[in-house]
Structures are given as C-alpha cells and as structure tokens.
Amino acid sequence: xxxxxxxxxxxxxxxxxxxxxxxxxxxxxxxxxxxxxxxxxxxxxxxxxxxxxxxxxxxxxxxxxxxxxxxxxxxxxxxxx
Amino acid sequence: xxxxxxxxxxxxxxxxxxxxxxxxxxxxxxxxxxxxxxxxxxxxxxxxxxxxxxxxxxxxxxxxxxxxxxxxxxxxxxxxx
DNA sequence: ATAGATTTGTTCGTATGTATA
DNA sequence: GTATACATACGAACAAATCTA
Numbered sequence: 001x002x003x004x005x006x007x008x009x010x011x012x013x014x015x016x017x018x019x020x021x022x023x024x025x026x027x028x029x030x031x032x033x034x035x036x037x038x039x040x041x042x043x044x045x046x047x048x049x050x051x052x053x054x055x056x057x058x059x060x061x062x063x064x065x066x067x068x069x070x071x072x073x074x075x076x077x078x079x080x081x
Numbered sequence: 082x083x084x085x086x087x088x089x090x091x092x093x094x095x096x097x098x099x100x101x102x103x104x105x106x107x108x109x110x111x112x113x114x115x116x117x118x119x120x121x122x123x124x125x126x127x128x129x130x131x132x133x134x135x136x137x138x139x140x141x142x143x144x145x146x147x148x149x150x151x152x153x154x155x156x157x158x159x160x161x162x
Numbered sequence: 163a164t165a166g167a168t169t170t171g172t173t174c175g176t177a178t179g180t181a182t183a
Numbered sequence: 184g185t186a187t188a189c190a191t192a193c194g195a196a197c198a199a200a201t202c203t204a
Contacts, residue, residue, distance in 0.1 A: 009188095016188085052190090057188090070173090070174060071197095073197040074173065074174080074197070075172085075174080095192090121169060122170070123169075131193085132192060134192075135191085135193075151170060152170080153171065153199070154168080154169055154170065155168095155200080156168090156169060156170075157169090157170080
C-alpha cells in the first residue's frame with residue numbers, strides 16, 4: 001500500500017486494517033529504523049483522525065506479527081528482523 | 082454550576098465535564114485570583130476522587146479556553162483575563 | 163553541590179458503554 | 184447479531200522541570 005495513503009472511512013476495508021497497511025508500508029520505506037520509536041498513540045490519533053482504541057488495534061496487529069513492540073511508559077518501537 | 086458541587090458518577094454529564102464546570106465556578110467565585118496557583122493534579126485527584134487523567138482532561142479544557150495555564154514542575158495557575 | 167520531594171508531561175495497559183454498519 | 188469505531192474512565196510507569204532541605 002502507498003505509505004502516504006490516507007484513511008478512507010467509506011472504503012470496504014476496516015479503518016484499523018488500513019492503518020496496519022499504511023504503517024507497514026512506512027516501516028518498509030524506512031520512516032523508522034529498527035529499534036526506533038514510531039508515533040505515539042496520541043500522535044497516531046492526531047495524524048490519522050482515529051479513536052485511540054482504533055489505532056491501538058492496528059498497532060496490536062503489527063505487534064502480533066513481530067513488526068513492532070511497545071514499552072509501557074516509553075512508546076512503540078520497530079522490532080529488529 | 083454550584084462551585085461546591087460534588088462529582089456524580091451516575092449523572093449523564095461526563096465526570097471530567099462536571100469538574101470543568103466546578104473549577105470554572107470556583108474561579109468565578111474567586112477561590113483563586115489571577116496568576117494564583119490552583120490545586121495540583123494530585124490534590125484534585127484527592128479532593129474529587131477522580132483518576133489523574135480525568136482531572137488532567139478537565140484542566141486541559143480550561144487551558145484551551147484560556148482560563149488556566151500550567152508551568153511544568155511548578156503547577157497550574159489562573160490566567161489573567 | 164547534592165539529594166529528595168513535588169509537579170506537570172508523556173506513554174502504554176485495561177475496562178466499560180454507546181452508536182453504527 | 185456481530186464487528187467496527189468512538190468516547191469515557193481508571194491504572195501504572197517513566198521522564199523532565201522545579202523547589203527545598
């Protein structure tokens with residue numbers, strides 16, 4: 001997916017899934033190197049105009065895939081691969 | 082609103098909004114003069130029985146309205162008007 | 163000059179309720 | 184009826200700035 005795509009609330013794909021693919025594309029593009037901190041949940045909410053729980057759902061998918069990891073009180077980071 | 086009102090967790094109005102109106106009423110009553118420090122977050126938590134994030138949300142509303150301002154490491158103060 | 167306490171700032175974790183498609 | 188999405192609320196941990204002893 002285009003890493004610069006925007007969320008389309010009218011699209012058939014769920015918005016959290018759209019965010020998964022956008023974040024995956026941005027990581028592959030190199031927006032954040034391994035072990036680097038990505039946007040905070042609050043920043044994701046701001047940047048993509050979604051509810052916090054929706055952004056968390058997208059991040060959760062990438063965590064389960066081993067692409068991201070979180071550190072409570074610190075932030076969300078790109079995993080080494 | 083009554084500046085001496087208490088938080089009602091059963092009321093339809095969100096509790097953070099109730100705190101907004103209580104603080105606004107207390108400021109209008111003159112509990113704290115302009116440039117004076119109000120209760121700290123910890124004291125608001127103690128006084129109103131709310132979670133810290135809930136009190137911060139209420140304070141945030143009044144900051145956005147220009148009623149309050151914060152100084153990191155110092156406290157929260159009543160803005161001049 | 164240092165150490166500790168206080169205070170606001172930031173962040174993720176968890177749960178519940180409501181509305182909508 | 185289910186999955187999605189949003190809003191509210193509380194919990195926990197860490198960081199940075201400030202003040203005091």
